[in-house]
Amino acid sequence: MALTPITLSGTLGERHRRLNSLVREAGASGASLQEFQALPEHSPVDRLFKIDLASQLRHVDYIIQNLQDDDMLYVSRALKSKWLVDHHDVVNPKHLEDVLFPNMIKPAVSKLKHWTYINLRDPAMCREFYLYYKDNAFEFAIKFLSHCSNEFILGEIPTILTKLSSQFLKILSEKCPKVAEIYYNSLATDEEVRRRYLENQQSYYNSVKCVLKSDADVFLDITEKYFDMNGFRRLSPSSSDYILRCHKHRFTSKPELYTAYVLHMQTLADRLSVEECQELVMRLARAKYLQSWFQYKAVEPLVKRLSPDKRAAFKKRVFVDKDVGESVDEWTYEVPAPPPHTDCSKHIFDDQYFKPILPIIKIPKRLIKKKKCGVSRNKCDYGIIESTVQTKTELEKLFEEFRFLGFNRTLHDLRLRLGAASSPERRRDIFMVLVSKTGGRSEAVSALLSLAARHRNEPVHIRAAVVRSLVKRAQVWRLPADVWNNLLEFGHGLGLDGSTPEAECKEGLHAVLIRQLLAGECQPAISTAFLKEFSTLSEYSLSPAERVQVAAGLENLLSAAALVAKPFVAAKLLDQLLDALNTYRVTIEAASPVVGAIVSLASRNAEVARPLLQRLYQAKVARRELLRLNLEFRRDQASLINVLRHDLLALDYKQFGEILITSKTNFDSFVSKLAIYFQKDDFVMQLRAKLKEKLFENIEHMENNDKTMKSYQKKQAKLARPLAGLSGRDLEMDLQELDSKGPELRILAAALRANAHRARPAVAVASWGWRRAGVKAVATRAMRGRQAERAELTRALAAHRRTLRVALANSMLSAREAQVHAFTAAAQRRPAAAVRALFIYFRRFGDKSDVSIWDIVKPVMLSMDMSILSKRDNLRRLIKDQVKVVPSSIKPDYCVTLYIVLLKTKIKYLYSNVDNILCEVSKHLPQIEDSLELVLLKMLEDADVREPVTYPSIFVRYLLLSKSDEDLESRFEKLGKPFLAHLDAVRKEHDWVFRKLFSETMKSLMYNAAFFDPKCTSCLSVIEKFMAWMESFMPREQHFKQYARVHLTMLYYKAVRASVQQLPAVFAAARRRRVEGVDAVGFVFGRYIARELAQLVTAYFDSVVELYADALADYVEVTLVAGSSRAQFVVSVLKGILAEGVGTQRRLAVYIFKRRHYEMKEPLQKELEELMYKEKDIEVLVHAELERARFY
Structure with missing residues (x-):
């Protein structure tokens, strides 16, 4: 039985294999995990041994214990136990969310979620995960949907179409x-799905192309209906x-569509027979609706399937004589088109919003610079306008003349012209036309x-031009000896013998x-x-064969x-040699001469050989043999790890330490x-x-210079x-x-504390307290x-206060x-941090x-205080x-608050754009x-006369x-009267500014939000008050159009209220409204317009109809x-005028139709x-006006 501490030796790979063998031996010995679990852990390897053994013995409790560890090394190692996915009592969404995730660090939770959807394949469990996360974490939930049963997928898809990205659709x-x-x-049927589709159709x-081989009919139906x-x-x-092999009948039913737009042309030509290619070209030539596309270049692969002796006559018949039969004007079947775009234009019931009117800003004369001209006042520069229509060159015209003729006929005709050419x-x-006509054939x-x-x-x-063209088109190096001569x-x-050429002709030298x-000789x-x-x-x-020899x-x-x-x-030549070997796909081995040449060059001049070694490394050539050279030149993490894997004799702590110190x-x-x-x-x-x-190097010599000390510490802190x-x-x-060296080294100490989480075994930062551990270490601990x-x-x-920003992020x-x-807490102690965190929260x-x-x-x-003096720009x-990030429920209040805050800054409008916020407020x-x-x-x-109100509509x-x-x-007493008085003051001082303010004021009387709101009962009174104000300085007879427009707004308001009252069901539903x-x-x-027009005719004269039409x-x-x-609204208005109008007064509808029919x-x-x-x-007038409208 293996005992801790476990000792490993050899390269990194050998140590991995040794650890794996110890695990296998322990498992084969029949020992239980509890025997090893009680052993002390002297190094991370001891812990890895226990985790691997638990994985082999399928010990669930110990694996879960390691999933809850603070060290991601042990979490990742435990997740190699893929059998854990079969334990449904552990791997189910409720248990994970309620039991396991709350006791795991944040990176471990993310890794376990990723591991779950990668390894979980059981349809029932995938369905459970999908349903659990569907509402709150759809992007995570949908990763499980593809592993559910087809029946469940088909039932769920209609409910998530608006959320489906192209990636998940695939x-x-x-x-x-x-x-x-x-x-x-x-x-x-679904506007939201259509909108998302059209954004990236x-x-x-492309995402449904995968369906072609599993259900070709579905894909081809989509193509024939929605292909753009x-x-x-x-x-x-x-x-x-x-498609041409397995579903050719779809092609033959719509050959023009598939040929002109869908299929790869060369593949189509290769799959069709010669007769089919010929018939297809004829059919395309007859299609008049493909006239802009149908050219020789477009169908060249099809034409080239014909034998050379028939090709010239066929091209002449189709492209010159146009002898293709009766033409077809329109498509004979329905052609595909993307779904129509949803109408995103503004609706007639939407309100019009305005931009702020800029204040009057007087620019000092000393800031106005005269524009200096490059020529004197008497002289003018004239530009020559060139035509953008491209005219064909003489060469292009000659090509066009002989495009559809064979080589022999072309040679016969041009031989005569060659002698006569001046x-x-x-x-x-x-000569260039003749070269193109040879087609590379040796006899030609x-x-x-x-x-x-x-x-x-x-x-x-x-x-030189002829030789260059011949080399590129005719493979002249294959010519017989007499023709070559x-x-x-x-x-x-031209330098074909290696001498200096009189004109550039590299192609000839290459041949x-x-x-x-x-x-075999050069x-x-x-x-x-x-x-x-x-x-x-x-x-x-x-x-x-030629490529191998070359x-x-x-x-x-x-x-x-x-x-x-x-x-x-030599470095340049070897680099060119690598280019050539790469071009001809010659495999480079460690024993190849080029590798030896590069190594030899590196010993002569290391810097010159560096790019060549870099190329060999990227091409994965002789990496192990050139390991030490690569380490010297690359000095990156991959090179250092390669040393651990393959050559421990190359371990030099001085060299490695220098790399760690100097690298960025x-x-x-x-x-x-x-x-x-x-x-x-x-x-x-x-x-x-x-x-x-x-x-700690050189620190004792810098203690007396605080600035130098700080600069040096920041440089050393990366270590x-x-x-x-x-x-x-x-x-x-x-x-x-x-710490014992004093507070002067606080930068180095802070940097070391900030990386405390990288130590293994982990340091107990939480027990230190934030003052000893440092804010960065605490922040890392908190966020993980x-x-x-x-x-x-x-x-x-x-x-x-010092850790409030960490608290806000963690909250x-x-x-x-x-x-x-x-x-x-942040609002009380660090208000600026609270404001910044608010937008992160939003x-x-x-x-x-x-x-x-x-x-x-x-x-x-x-x-x-956000003024300039506060330095909070x-x-x-x-x-x-x-x-833009403020939620819609909070945005109205936020915009008002923001406007108040910016007004308090007292910064000039030109620089702060404070009134732009009023657009959002309105x-x-x-x-x-x-x-x-x-x-x-x-x-x-x-506001004053020089800087008037910039947003009167509000x-x-x-x-x-x-x-x-x-x-x-x-x-009106608080705001209306002062506002009108302000406009009167501006009118007396700056008439052109007043006209802008007045125009916006009158337009803003049209306000659908108030007109459709039954609570707003005084809209008509407001309009009347503004009309009374107008009468104080604008006589009705002289400003008939302005008064008519105000009256029209009143009539529109009455029409809205009457319609809402008559059809409440229509206006209660947003779509019907x-x-x-x-x-x-x-x-x-x-x-209403027709009734008012009748009153105007009675009060004034009949020709007031024409004046009213303009208004x-x-x-x-x-x-x-x-x-x-x-347009739909205007049509309904004209119908209303015709229905209610009296006699010839209905001509108002004719005038409006004439001006708005487009x-x-x-x-x-x-x-x-x-x-x-x-x-x-009005029949006669209708005929006259409509005929005139059509003429123009």
Whole structure:
């Protein structure tokens, strides 16, 4: 029987294997765990031995005991017992939440949750977990759903469609393909599902591709109905091949759709026969609706299936002569389209909100700089506007002319033109077309080079262009010797012999090199010229056998050159060699020459060889053989751990200590392995002594310079992390030694205390108290603490000002009582911390936030000084920028509070944007009207002629929310009269500013929130009061349009109240109100308009109809909220006018229809036209006006 302490030796792997063998021997001996459990633990290995033995013996109690340990090492080790998932009395959601999780540290809870959904596969248990967490932790619950039975999944899916991400849709569809069908069918009925789908429809479509091979009909039905032809990518070659092999009938039923948009074109061409390809191209050519897509390039893979002798005639017939038969104008079947977007535009019953009107700011003259021009006043710069229409070059025109002709015919025609061509560029274009027509065929290249031999005296740049094109298109290195000589003769002066070229032609040199490498010999002049501008030659179409030969040739060529080159040049050559070997996929072994060359170079110049060693390491080449070199050059955690695994002789505490000291990264995993498996080795003792020595180094020489001491301590503090991990039980001694040196070393001592949790065995930080342990150590302990201890710990931390921020953070993981206690304490001792924590609380809990927390922090915000002198710019910016995270139930009160706080800062509007908060305040007026009076009084108090009220609509709407006549008189006396007096003062001083204020004031009289609220009974009185104010400076006859618009608002209010009274059921339901309510209010509104128009005609003259039409059209455009519902509303208004109008006064409807018909859908337009044509009094006018509207 093995006894503790357990001693391990050898490499890290050998120690692992030795520990595993001891566990197996102990289990085979028949000994019980209780015998070993009583043995003392001298090192972490002893504890790991017990856990592994308990796992082997399936001892549940001991495994659970370790799951509740503070050390995540033992928690992770215990979770290797995957058999624990079979113990349903332990692994069930209720037991975990009520018994196990409260007694586990927070990281352990997260790890156990992850372990549970990874390992749990029993459908019944997965169903239990899903149902338990579904309501409160859906993102965790849905991970279990894919392991439930198909019947349960299909029953649950309709209830969670709005929460389903594309990732989980893929997972569930893989298990049950019917899920994909249910999801896509819901797009037609569920607006929320449709909205989420349209935000990322490509991702959702990709997620159901997994259904193709399990239930192809479901996937193809989805594709044929919802595929976005303008946005989706084509299917992959493998998916396209599967469809054509196993479900070809779906393709043949809709070939145009699948060819033009869905399937991979090359795969389609490969799967169809030659006759099928030919027939498909003809069918696509007849499809007139594919005219913008159907071009030769689009169907080239299909055309290339035809034999070369038939291809030219077929291309001419289809693309030149257009002899394809009778064209088809429209799709012959239903084509797919994404579901229509939900109408997100504003509704006619939504209120219009305004932006603040900026105050008048006088800019001092000295701040105004004259703009200097680069030219004199007499001169002007004229810009040349170039056309964006691309015109074809002569070469492109020549290509188009011979695109559908074969090589022989092209050669015959262009041979004649070549002699007659007057310019070298024209002859170059002719050669380029001929090169493209060769198709790489040797007989065509031979004929071309025979023609080129007669033009060997062409300018060098012309010949270079031809050679470059030939090399890329025709694989000229394979040409027979006589034809090859023609190419060399034509390319004289281009450096094909290794000499300096007269014109750039690297491709020609590459062709010569490839031909020589394939022949097994390479001339020195060619290789020298090639190495000056190296290329891997991957851009050329080499056969598999040629690639092998070229790769071997390049390896020999570069290796030989690197051996005799200087270190810097050798490094460049070896790097190029690695590129070549990687391009040709040559396996590099530890014994490969290139590895030896790099090692040799490293011994000559280490810095130059560093990038090459890095490349070998990343390619996983010779890692074990180059372990020590990699350690020297890489100096990272992976290299150090590799030493532990493979070569203990490379353990040098000085080198390792230097790496830990100088590196800017952490080595937590390496230090942890040392502390666990090498704890008693001399190397670890020496390394710990080295770190400790470095920590205290030179301290005695800096005691008299406080600034230098602090700077040095901050630099050395990073050593506290590895030192704490290696110290174990000696950590307390190290802290006592630091403390004994006096308070000057408090930075080092604080850093060591902050890493106390890394020591193994763990230090009892909780017993020290926060003053001795340090706030960081306490914070780490608190945030990792157990749920059962969290509330008590939060109260203890909240008792001290220094740990209040930790208490606030910890309280958010606790129950409501702890949160209230922590925020109350913070509001008293650290108000700024309470305000900052409030937004963290809002982000964490969202709409579930408790109003009582806001009630605690609100007085703190109101009492805090956030002026410039308080130096709380960041806090002031925070409370202003974080409005978006405030829950909707708290936002109205928060916006008012925020506005009051920002007003108290007394910062200029231009810099604080304080009035932007009023936009949020105005959206929540009905909820906050009781607390708004003081804000409005303050706004009027601060306003003057030069800086007037910037948000007049809030005053008007506050008055409209009056609940009775007495309430209105009270509000009007306090706010209405001063507000109107303020506007009068602005009118007398700044007329243009007044016009802006007046316009917003009149628009804000339209307030649906008050009009639809039966409690607001004084809206009409408010409008009348503002109309009486208008009459004091605006005569009715001179401002008919403004008065008409106010009257229209009164009529709209009456129409709303009448409709609500007549149809209470319609307006009680939100959906019916936004659909049927529009027609109801619009029709009544139109009837009221017709009645008022009759009164105006009686009071004035008949042509007042035209004046009223202008006012009504402007009212619709400016006052009513724009959106799709406005058109429907206008249609109902016009119906009301036609129904109630008298005689020719109905022409008002004609005028409005003429000006607003463009907003209406075609069925609505036809319906109105029919109604207007039936009115005999205005029939002639209808014909005239409507014909004019159509003309324009």
